[in-house]
Amino acid sequence: MIDDMLRTPEAIRDAERWTAHNYHPLPVVVSSAEGSWLTDVDGRRYLDCLAGYSALNFGHRHPTLIAAAHAQLDRLTLTSRAFIHDQFADFCRELAELCRKDLVLPMNTGAEAVETGIKVARKWGYQVKGVAPGQANIVVAEGNFHGRTTTIVSFSTDPDARADFGPFTPGFTVVPYGDLAALTAAIDENTVAVLLEPIQGEQGVVVPPEGYLPGVRRVCTERNVLFIADEIQSGLGRTGDTFACDHEGVTPDMYLLGKALGGGIVPVSAVAANADVLGVLRPGQHGSTFGGNPLACAVATEVVRLLATGEFQRRSTELGARLHAGLRSLVGRGLVAVRGRGLWAGLDIDPSLMSGREACERLAERGVLAKDTHGATIRLAPPLVITEEEIDHAVAQLAAVLAG
Template identity: 80%
Template sequence: MIVDDLVRTPAAVAEAERWTAHNYHPLPVVISSAEGAWVTDIDGKRYLDCLAGYSALNFGHRHPALIAAAHAQLDRLTLTSRAFVHDQFATFCRELASLCGKDLVLPMNTGAEAVETAVKVARKWGYKVKGVPHDKATIIVAEGNFHGRTTTIVSFSTDPDARADFGPYTPGFKVVPYGDLAALAEAVDETTVAVLLEPIQGEQGVIVPPEGYLPGVRALCSANDVLLVADEIQSGLGRTGQTFACDHEGVVPDMYVLGKALGGGIVPVSAVAADQDVLGVLRPGEHGSTFGGNPLACAVATEVVGLLKTGDFQRRSAELGARLHAELGALVGHGLLAVRGRGLWAGIDIDPALMTGREACERLAARGVLAKDTHGSTIRLAPPLVVEPAELDWAVEQLAAIL
C-alpha cells in the first residue's frame, strides 16, 4: 500500500456523491479490481466480498470461463436486436430451458424486467386460458417482498422506502403475510391468476419460510388453477445449495423468474422460464426488449448454465453453507440475536444495543470484509460460491471481533 495514495478514496467518494443521484448509500469503498472472492480498492486495500453483487457474482469476480466466453463473443457480435436471430440465441434458450425443466425461455435484461414479464404473462394467461374477465386479474404477493423498483412492482411493496411518494399505484395485487398458508388460501378467488413469491426473501433479511409452506402454496395453486411464479433472482442458480431454492422442498413452479447470477457478473441477463401453455400466450409485438437475449448476454449466460449443470457449485454452496451457518450460530447470544438462511446465504440479526447494521458493515469493511445491511440491525452475507473454507472462517472471525 502506498501511503501517498491513501487520500484517493475520500476524494473519489466525494466526486461520486457530487455527480450522482443519491438513490444509494454505499459504503465508502472505491473498488478498482477484483478476482474470485476478493476485490481491491484504489488505495490497494483488499476485501473479501461477502455480498457478491446481491448474488449476481455467484461464480466470483472474473471467472475464467465466463470472461473467456465474453471475450470471444466481443470479437464477433454483441447486438442484433430481436428483429433478427443470432447464432447464440437458440443455444442459450435451449440450455436454460433444460436446466429449469421447462419448454420455453423469454430472455430479458434486469431482474425487474423479468418480474414485469412474469406479471404480464400471468395476466394474459388468466384472460386467454383461465377465462378471467377482462381487466379483473389479480396476483397475490407476500409482505416483505422485494421484486424490483418499477412503478408496478413498488405498487405491491410493503417497504415504505421503496413505495412512498411513487403513486398512484398499479392495481391488481393482493398482499398477504409471508409464510401464512391460511391467509394465502383466503385471498384466492376466481380473479386470481398467479401467486408471486420469493422462495427465500432476500432483501427482507434472508427469510426462510416455514417448512411445508412452499409445497402448500404449490398444492393450493394447482387446486385453484393459479400459476405459481417463483422469483429466484437472488435465491436461484446455486446460491442456496440447490440449483433453485424451490428444490429444497421439491416444488416446481409454473414460472421461474431468473436474473443476477445468470449474467455471471459480466452483463445484465434475466429470463422467465415456463412451459408452452404459459409462455405460449404471447404473440409478436406484445412484449419485448431491444437488448434482451443479445449475443453477448447469451454467450455468457450459456456458460453460466454449463457451470451449473455439473452440480459442483451447488454442492460447494451446500457444504460451505453448512460450515458458515454453524460458525455464525455459535455467535448467537454473543452479539447476534438470530441467524437465518440456506447455503452460502445468511441473514444475521445483530443486537441493536451494540450497533446498527450499517455500523456493523462499516466496521467489517475496516477489517477487510464487505457485507450489506438491511432493515435496522440485520446484515446479509452472500460470498461468491468460489470462496475458500479458510476465507469463510476468517470472515466470521472478523464478525466476532466487531461484536
C-alpha cells in the first residue's frame, strides 16, 4: 500500500531529475488512456480536457486510427522521400481535397509546417511577386504562437519564448491581433505573406472580431500577398468546422496543419496550397527524412476520412454549444470571461481567487485535466468524442473549484 502511494511522486521526481525543465507539468503520471479518459499509475481516472493541445481531437486510441497504425506497422514504417511508398499518394490527394487545394507537402511537427510556410512564402515572393533578393517580409500578430524554433520565436511577443534566444531572424513585422487597419498599414511592396492563427490558442483561445478574417483575405488579394492560416490547433474539427477560417467563409492561400492530423499516434504536419504557391519548390530545396513516412500517412489518411464524414465537426458544434453554455453560467461566479468556438474555450478566472495554475491543480484533484496560460487563464479543449455527461461533469468540477 505504501509502495503504491509512493509510485507517483517517485516517477515525478525521476522525470524532474533526468529531463531539462522546459515544461511544468501537473503532478499526474499517466499510464493508459481510452477515449476522453486518462488513467494514472495508481489507477485513478481523469477526464482529459486538453487533448494534447488538440492533437487528440479523436480521443485516445481511436479504434479506426489504432487499426490503421497496427496494419501499417506490420508492413512498412519508413522509406524516406528518396522513394515513393504506397500510402503517400492517397494521403496527399485526400488531404488536398479536404483543404480544397492542389498540393500538399507533408512534414512532421507544427513548427516544421510553419517553417515550411515561411520558406515557401519567401521563395514565392522572390520568384513570382518579384521582391528584391533578401528583402521579403511577413506580417504577423501580437500574441501569436506558431512554435519555438529560432526563426519562429524571432516574431513572438512572449518574453518566455524570446528571452536569451537571440540573435533573431529578421523579416517579420508584428501588428496587434484583430486590428485590420494596422495590418493593412504594415504591408509594403516587399511583403510576401500575412501569417495568422484564425483563433489564437496559446494566448487564451482568442477569437478575432467578426469580419477580421474576411478583411485580411480581401487585403491580401488586393496587395498580392499570401494569406497563411496556421490551423495547427484550430483546424481539423476543433471549432465546429473543418477549419476555423470556414466560420467566416474565408479560404487562405496556404493552410498549416498538424497536431490532430497524426490522430494522437504519430507526429504529422502538412502545408496545403495551390500549385502556383507550393509549386515554387524544386527537389533538394526543402525536405524532411520522416516527412510523409508510411506510418504517418496511413494514420493521417484515416484522420482525413473521419473528417470527411462531417461527424466530428457536428459533434464539436453541438457539444461545444453545451460546453459554452455551462461555462457562461459561471461568469460572475469566479469566471470573468469565456471565449472560444466549438469544443475550445479560454476562461479568465478572477485573479483574486486563484491563478490559472492553481485552478488546474484543483481540477486535477477532482479528476479533470486542463492547462493554464498567461496568469489567470485556463484552456479547455476536450476530445471531440466527449459526451454530454462528461461535459456537464467537467463544468460541475470547475464550478466546485471556483466556489472554493
